Amino acid sequence: MKRNDKLAVIIPAAGVGSRMQAQVPKQYIPLLGKPILVHTLEKLAKLDGVEQFMVAVSKEDSYFTTSLLPDSRFGHCDGGKERADSVLLALRALASSKPDWVLVHDAARPLVALEDIHHLIAKCVNEGQGGILAARVKDTIKCGAELVQKTVPRESLWQAFTPQMFKYEELLAALELGLAQGANITDEASAMELQKKPVQLIAARTDNIKITTPEDLPLAEFIIQQQGKQHD
């Protein structure tokens, strides 16, 4: 980070995890005995140079308590109907601290490598442009419903992950404009693309999975155990 630049982190955690088909919102499902949300927050708390974290939590969430927050840098705010609404509300909750940059990371992605996040931060600050962690598609991609309509050329296809990092004011404006236009905004980059802003693709580890469906849970526990062995 440039000496005076301020970086804030937003963690969208206001979903219900419908695709997980669980009794609790998926961010509260334990991995190796610790809720997914806590794994993610504790991982992000290790980042260098972050002054403030804002966790977006559903108004209907009866599981959240401030005891889940790692330290006093973490605050929480109400989330919204869709992920983009939650991120916009969290951006507004950060307005008083006037961050220069904001990094948005899904609560449902506890496996992200700190090294990849530090790489993203460095690239964004050095280039003065926003960016996202991503990975080139490894599989053949088909388009269709029940029958294949066509095979999609994949040479330039990437999977978008989080974190996604942008200048605070630019992301705030892009989300407000995109949502006001009724755009389908599934990540911060798509809001920025709508405003013709550049988005860097930063190649990252593919084990930064978004925990979404039941089969992701044992895989995530295995990856956490493997990550633990690498650091031992």
Ligand SMILES: Nc1ccn([C@@H]2O[C@H](COP(=O)(O)OP(=O)(O)OP(=O)(O)O)[C@@H](O)[C@H]2O)c(=O)n1
């Ligand atoms: N209104 C919403 C919806 C999602 N999220 C968050 O955005 C991240 C990625 O979203 P997703 O994986 O889709 O989570 P859910 O919306 O909970 O899952 P589902 O679509 O299966 O209901 C998650 O950390 C989720 O908590 C959010 O903050 N606010």
Ligand SMILES: C[C@](O)(CO)[C@H](O)COP(=O)(O)O
């Ligand atoms: C932001 C994201 O994780 C990037 O891949 C993804 O767009 C979230 O989508 P979801 O449908 O809200 O899970």
